[in-house]
Amino acid sequence: MSKKNPEAPNPNEFEENTEISPELELRNQFTEVLTQHGFPDTLVLSRERAEDVFHERRIRMMDYLKTHQPQSVRQLAEELEVDKGVVSRDLQKLSRLDIVELEDNGRSKAPRLKHKHVVVEPVI
Numbered sequence: 001m002s003k004k005n006p007e008a009p010n011p012n013e014f015e016e017n018t019e020i021s022p023e024l025e026l027r028n029q030f031t032e033v034l035t036q037h038g039f040p041d042t043l044v045l046s047r048e049r050a051e052d053v054f055h056e057r058r059i060r061m062m063d064y065l066k067t068h069q070p071q072s073v074r075q076l077a078e079e080l081e082v083d084k085g086v087v088s089r090d091l092q093k094l095s096r097l098d099i100v101e102l103e104d105n106g107r108s109k110a111p112r113l114k115h116k117h118v119v120v121e122p123v124i
Contacts, residue, residue: 034119057090072105098115
């Protein structure tokens with residue numbers, strides 16, 4: 001896992017008078033509605049972040065991880081027939097966006113999806 005940035009604020013700590021941006025509030029409400037309608041554990045991405053995620057190779061990777069549990073990045077790369085370096089960079093990007101996590105299983109890292117659902121915030 002990555003090292004924590006000592007200057008980054010703790011997302012679980014809020015000051016009483018902290019204002020939440022309207023975009024973040026809308027995304028939070030959208031997440032709550034999805035949960036209430038049978039979609040728990042849903043990550044809602046902003047449109048800007050979605051552009052980094054939703055291209056054919058990464059979608060294929062996420063689809064594969066929904067039904068398979070490769071024991072390493074190398075195994076995932078072999079099964080998808082994609083260069084290991086490309087898969088590693090894609091997984092790092094997806095990890096920064098909170099879509100995947102890399103479980104340490106001793107000698108290697110096993111890629112796993114972190115959420116059951118990933119959606120993009122409404123356009124309008």
